[in-house]
Amino acid sequence: MTKESPHERARHLACAAWVEPLPDKERVWLDGHLEACAACRSESAALGAGVASVRVADTRAAATLVAATRRALEERATELDDARLRRAGLLLSCGLSALLLLTLLGLQWRLLGAGSWFHLSPLTWQVLSLWLWLWPAALVVALLALHRRLAHVSRAEWRTT
DSSP: OOOOOHHHHHHHHHHHHHHSOOOHHHHHHHHHHHHHOHHHHHHHHHHHHHHHHHHTSOOOOOHHHHHHHHHHHHHHHHHHHHHHHHHHHHHHHHHHHHHHHHHHHHHHHHHHHHHHHHTOOHHHHHHHHHHHHHHHHHHHHHHHHHHHHHHHHHHHHHHHO
């Protein structure tokens, strides 16, 4: 391992000083070396001028770029919201449908047995059973579609303000 020369150490410390404050011991050493060495002093001054020119550079984006980026972010947020609503609606409707199927299964079985009392055909009772099984899921899907529509309207009003 080779030992670092004083000029290399001064160069490293001068660069580090622009990033964060140096410890007192290293700051004192660097100041002493820069007073004694004209080459390191001019290199440090050039480094300082370069850093200062970067700090004052105008880095603002064009208004059209900002508007396009904002629009793209809003569209992506809308896509993610829609996907989340679709997943939630699907899970909720499936869960509700399964829950109602299990809870109404006994009732439907009794109703099918009672169908003979009312003299209705088995097809009528099968259609009624299917309807009792599907209406909760259809209701949830309709409510989620309404919620989605209201969310789009609300988002459109927000964009115009």
